[in-house]
Amino acid sequence: MTDTLTTRLAAFAAGPVSASPLAQRVTCLSALDWLAVGRAGAEEPVSKIVREMAQDEGGAGQAQVFGGAEALPARAAALVNGTISHALDYDDTHFAHIGHPSVAVFPAVLALAEQRDYATVEILEAALVGMEGSIRVGLWLGRSHYQTGFHQTATAGAFGAGLAAGRILGLSADDMAQVFGLIATRAAGLKAQFGTMGKPYNAGLAASTGVEAALLVARGFQSNADALAGARGFGETHHGEANETIALDGLGENWLFETVSHKFHACCHGLHAALEAARDLDIAAPEIEEMTVLTHPRWMSVCNQHSPTTGLGAKFSYGTVLAMRAVGYNTARLDSYSDRVCADPRIIDLRDRITVKSDGNLSETQAVLSVLRRDGVRDEATHDLQNLPELAEREGRVRRKATLLIGAERENLAWSILKGDGRAQGFAGLLND
Structure with missing residues (x-):
């Protein structure tokens, strides 16, 4: 029988969502922030290396990438966009588990949503579910996981990316559990990479792992659905604390992502x-x-x-x-x-x-x-940093930051797409216009 953590998170990801207005608004801010830091980091050395590698491999163009003139296969696009958007280390952080939710989840969502030209409201909903899921998994893993040397953006982030990708693909709760089982054997990333190109690459790995697992399960791939919390599973082998009560408290009602912290200094x-x-x-x-x-x-x-x-x-x-x-x-x-x-x-x-x-x-x-x-x-x-300013001030600071990074015209267009009746292809077009 699948463990409670996986069962609850799988049902949460596959079921109806009733997000608070604050969670929805903060997700919009994080989408804008993600776009801005990704565009600004598109020509960093690590960005060029990963993008050029993916372009050289070729494949059917399915999703846009930051700074790229051509679309890439979804899994490759998630790897590239995850890496690039974390290249500057200027993206959001959630301190409940010390992870960067957006750079793992948004690339996974957009890589799949663009092909189907989903409405931005659907993209934002899937991203919110994935980012909330990554925080919950991070809480379950606990501080011992992080202190041992694992990078929660890469590990917990991969599970969040998988939940979000699975939601875009319309996977059932049972399929979501299979996604978790498969990600448990793929998620990886070490704090030893901090201060090097390996740190943003960790985010790319999380995003691409989530896409890969969801696509495989959608085709009928089967794994051990207990591989996250079961015997010899990810938690046990990666110094997880198995904080199930903390991780699941208020799931679907209390949105922990509301308290994500956006960066206003371009450093850790x-x-x-x-x-x-x-x-x-x-x-x-x-x-x-x-x-x-x-x-x-x-x-x-x-x-x-x-x-x-x-x-x-x-x-x-x-x-x-x-x-x-x-x-x-x-x-x-x-x-x-x-x-x-x-x-x-x-x-x-x-x-x-x-x-x-x-x-x-x-x-x-x-x-x-x-x-x-x-x-x-x-x-x-x-x-x-937990003493967050009022929403209006948060919005103002994020939008000013985005304007500094991508210019007022592009910031206004992105915000209108996110807040209006925009589509995935319109938003994705801003990655490399």
């Missing part, structure tokens, strides 16, 4: 609480003598690179991003993160006077920033 989300705290303080160099950051212990191994030499590495360094802000770099701009910035003597001097400490009393979304100025004045600010 673990750095954002400190950067938001810095907005409340005067940290302009050269008046700064030293700074101290208190953060949750889990971020110490994720984004506390002391001496990065590349722009990618800088995105995972408390000292570097705070020094950048202090000397006048805009941490929201993509071009602020470069090898040249890491070699800037002003950055290096101040970075070496920034101390990062762990504090187990803080949550993963909190940071405390203390600043000592050369005149002896010390100031301190605390920020918690």
